[in-house]
Amino acid sequence: MEAAVxxxxxxxxxxxxxxxNTVASYRRDLGRARRFFNHQGLTDWGRVDQYAILNLVADQRQAGRSPATINRLLAALRQFxxxxxxxxxxxxxxxxxVDNEQPTTRKQLVVLNEAEVHRLLAVPQPGDYLANRDYALLSLMAATGMRVSEVVNLRLADLHLDIKMVRLGAGSKGERLVPVSAAAVAALNDxxxxVRPHLVADGENAVFVNAHGHHLSRQGIWKNLKARVAAAEIKKPVTPQTLRYSFAVHLLHNGADSRLVQEMLGYSDLRVLQPYLKMTAHELSLNYQRHQPWK
Structure with missing residues (x-):
């Protein structure tokens, strides 16, 4: 069973x-399932039936796993x-x-308003190398809705600032070109x-580097963002994902088509942003009624 995994x-x-990170998540979930099945005397994936999986779900409930965690485990098994x-x-x-667990209550989406984003960007005032780096990084995240993993993996070859574009997901199925605002391009060019030439170690091609010259980690981005949020006196629980959602909501509220937002974020769907789609959905409906040919 382990070989198949x-x-x-x-x-x-x-x-x-x-x-x-995705592969590691699948490894954890499938490893947990495999160990449970082995303990039940099942040593071949072909011998696992729906009852064994339901026993796994019951075991996870008894262990105190949340419905969201169990759903993720079931999703991993489904794809596997x-x-x-x-x-x-x-x-x-x-x-x-096998059905999923009952739908979980979705946590309220944390979104920064435009004034809060401006306050956040104003915190890393130019003055030292790391402050300038953080200003460029936050400007790029706020202007593109990039995932933190995409920021970490961004390489110099992915930047096409002459045409105000950035390539994301290079080498993967989800590769896409994303436009960048003029303000973010200016911050990146600076x-x-x-800044970067004074920080970067020899041979490092990551766009954003730490004080030692190597690529900035996810943990480093989270730590720096937390400090900037505190300095901006923003009381909301802000994460890199907050900037991603805020970017999408600002686009929608400024009249962007939800399909554009989907293309920018690389989402397969926009359910997580559903509370913010009402006005845009209404506008799209009016546009459809105006232009559809079967009147």
Whole structure:
């Protein structure tokens, strides 16, 4: 069973271009399921049926796992069994007979208003190299809705600032070009010309580097953002994802088509932003009624 999981993880990383964090998440969830099934005497994925999976769900509930965590485990198993069926390693997909946990109550989305974003960007005042770096980084995140993993993995070759574009997800299935605002381009150009050369270590091609000259980590971005939020006296629980959602909401409230926002963010759907789509959905409906041919 472990060999099948390892083959699947290799497939995700190399053939599907999934991020290291995504692969690690699948490894944890599938490893947890495999250990449970092994403990139940099941040593082949083809012998796992819907009852074994329901026993797994019951075990996770008893262990105090949240519905969201159990749903994530089931989603990992669902995708894994699709792979096993396609590879003809099993003949039957037991996940077809298993529903998700009851839908969880979605936490209220934390979004910064435009004034709060301006306050956040005003905090890293030019004056030292790291402050200039953070200003460029936050400006780029606020202007593009980039994921923190995309910021970490951004390389110099991904920047096309002459045409105000950035390439995201290079080498993966989700690769896309995203436009960048003039203000963010100016901040990036200043950072690249006047700051990064003083920080970067030899051979490092990451756009954003730490004080030691190597690529800035996810943890580093979170830590720096937390300090900037406190300095800006913003009381909301702000994370890098908050900047991503705020970017999308600002676009929607300024009249952007939801399909544009979907293309920018690389989402498969926009359900997480549903509370902010009401006005835009109404506008799209009016536009449809005006232009649809079957009047």
């Amino acid at each position: 390892n083959d699947y993880l290799t497939y995700l990383a190399h053939d599907q271009g999934r991020s290291a 069994y699709h792979y096993l069926v396609r590879q003809r390693r099993v003949q039957f997909n037991p996940m077809e007979l 950072y690249l010309a006047n």
